[in-house]
Amino acid sequence: MSLDACIAHAIHSELDILEALPEVHDLPVEELEPYIEHYVLQVQNSMRSVIQEHGEPYIRSKDAAGLCATCLEAGLVLPPAMLLKMCQTIVQLISIDARFILDTDDGKSLYYVKLALA
Secondary structure, eight states, rough: OOOOHHHHHHHHHHHHHHHGGGGGGGSOOHHHHHHHHHHHHHHHHHHHHHHHHHIIIHHHHHHHHHHHHHHTTOOSOOHHHHHHHHHHHHHHHSSSSEEEEETTTTOOEEEEEEEEOO
16 A cells, blocks of 8 residues: 555544644634644644655554654654554554555545555
C-alpha cells in the first residue's frame, strides 16, 4: 500500500477528533467542517513529511513505537496513545499490496489485497 494510503487509513480508523481537538466543543456548527478538515489535512501532511524524512528505518523494522516517538519529536501534536495506534496501523499496512476498488453504499471501503502466506 502506498504511504499516503496507509496514513489516510490510519487517520480514518484511529483519529478521534474529540480527543485530539477538545476545542471543537466550543466552535459554532458552521465552522466545524472546515476546522476539522484543515486539521486532518495538517496531520496527514505532517505525518507524510516526518515518515518520508525520518521514518524509513522504523517502517523497515516494523517499529511502530519508534515511528511514534519520531513523530512526537518532530512536533506532531496528537495524544501519544492515539498516535501509537496510527503508527501501528501504518506499519501493518505498508507491507500489504492493496489497491482501493470502491466505497460501498453503506460507507465501507473495498480493496483488492494480495497476500503471501508463510
